[in-house]
Every structure is written in C-alpha cells, then in structure tokens.
Amino acid sequence: VLDEVCETTGVTLKRYMNEVAMLNPELTELTVLFGAIDTACKAITNMVKRSQLPSSETLGYQGEVNIQGEDQKKLDVITNEVLKRALRFTGKMGVLASEEEDVPLDLVNTEKDAIFADTGKYVAVFDPLDGSSNVDAGIPTGTIIGIYDHDENCAMDDESCEGDECAQQELNCLSNTLQAGTNLVAAAYCLYSSSTFFVLTLGAGTYGFTLDENLGEFVLSHPNMKIPETSSIMSFNEANTHMWDEPLQKVVKGWRDGTGKSGQQFSSRYIGSMVGDVHRTLLYGGVFGYPGDTKNVNGKLRLLYEGAPMSFIMEQAGGISTTGTKRVMEIQPEYVHQRVPIIMGSKNDIEEVMEAYAAAE
C-alpha cells in the first residue's frame, strides 16, 4: 500500500523533512521550521495569484518607502507579516531579519510574555517578495530564506567602540544575523510562476519541489538538482553594461559575438526577478548576475537575504557564485542591508569571468 500512496502523492516536503529528521535527529527543530515555511509559501502564492482581481485589497503600492529606498508594494508588507508570524510561532526563532524590516527583530528577548518557551535556536533572514516591482505585471516573483544557528557567544568588546558604534555593535550582536553565508544551515526559495516551486538545500545537495494543488502539498519533482557545467544563456540588466568592470565587459562581449572560451553564441534571458532568473539558470544552465557598476559599486542585490542564500543553493547544485574576485558565501556582512556584486551560474562560464578578473589584477 505504501508504494501506491507514494505513487499517487509522491514524496511531499513534509515527508522529506520527516525523513531528514529521522536520519539526523539534530535537525529535528530545523524541519519544524520548514513546516512553517511550507505553509507560508502556500499562503503567499494564493495572495500573489489573487492580487490582480478587481476585488483584491492587495494591488499596488503601500505608499511607504522601505529602508532600501524602494516604494513598498502592499504585497511586500503583507508577505513580510506572513513570514514573520509563520516563523515566530514555531517557537524556534532567535532573530529575524527581512528586506522589509529596518533592523533585525530579536524574538528571544522581546517574546518574554510568549505562550511558549522560545528555544531561540535559529536566525532567519528573508526577502518576503523578491521581484515585487513585477507583481502587478504578472511576472514571476519569489521568496528567499536563509537559516543560521543563533550563536549566543557574541563578541561584545565595548572598549573598542564609541557612541552609536556600540549601539550598532550591540544590535549586530543581539541580532546574530551578521554571519557569512558559509554559516548557513539551510537556504530555500519559493517561486510563484507557472507552477509554485520550492527549492531548498540543507547542505547536502539542492532539492526542488512543485506544488500539487490537488493535494495542497509540495511534491519532490527535481531531486538533487545539478546545473549544467557550461551554457549559452546570460542573464543581466544589460542597460548597465557600459558601467561594469572591464573584465566582465570583455567576457560578455565574447559571449555576445561567439568568440568566448566556449565559442558559443549566447542568448539573453532576464525577467528582473532574481528567483525566476536563478531558477531558470539552475535548470537550463547560464550566468545570472547583478554586478557592481560605476553608479553602484556593490550592485543592487542584498548579501544577507538574496546573495548568500541563493549562492548556497547554487553551489549545492554544482554552480559557482562570485563577486568576480571573491566567493559570495565567504563575505562577512558588516550590516544587515549590505549590497553585494554577484555573478552566479554554470561552472565553466563563471570560471571564464573569474579568470578575466584575475588577469586584470
């Protein structure tokens, strides 16, 4: 009977997480988190799909500007609330950091009157709605999440800091969110597109699930994803080409006219939603990037809740993610909303970019 059940329902995300917990008891609390994230992604996909109906209350702008200086969409705000609540009510969270929160939320010290004893075991960093400027045009959007251990022993040496530097240090320390990507214990994204996808890594490969709406469950559809080692798709906002670093301009020119290392003539695919562009890159191969340029030396994407989690997922699928000269996952964040230049994708093509940067040094 089990096989028949398995045949019809497939391996659901819930079953996958139960098996992970049975095989790795130390990850049991982590698998509880993913139960909450599973539900949050289903709630968000419903909101995104219904946001364009005339009766919808969630169309358009919130009328606020977030700390990024972006006009917030109503859905930015609502999806942020959905994720904060979903994570907080697991009772496992120490701190949450979000693109839509000015500063990290410290749940351990502020949830004293909570109805449950908060273990405070994990830190979550997330982008509740990635590509939100596209949402009213029906273009795919996503959610990006990274999970760290909440490390208590935080270096608080208040001899070396002055004034508000101490305040920032205390905030960083309290928040524990400022950890390099190499500390991530898990990373995941949901993609709200032709289907609703859930892609995650726990550090042992990258696994993709597709929402079966008849079941109401994410079902394993892309086990152990591996990005093609070489490709012929570039994915950049090419309006900025003239402001990029010389080495990158040189490599992209070679891809455009078929004179690059692979001799391939590349095509260009860019939807302006990182989750959608990276998902296609993982499946079809390619190079996705938001490089630094003369206007914004660190580019546009945020290290903590876009760059590092997506780099973890990409690396676990056999890809590379670099600034051109540094592995993105090794960058130690200085502050929560720090931006990072990022070029990620198929191994051979990214190596061509890194070689060009090395030759220019």
Ligand code: AHG
């Ligand atoms: P967000 O909607 O979370 O603020 O992120 C938008 C990002 C990312 O999704 C995408 O790759 C990039 O912005 C597109 O930027 P441009 O429109 O400048 O190309």
Ligand code: MN
């Ligand atoms: Mn935004």
Ligand code: MN
């Ligand atoms: Mn984003």
Ligand code: MN
């Ligand atoms: Mn966002």
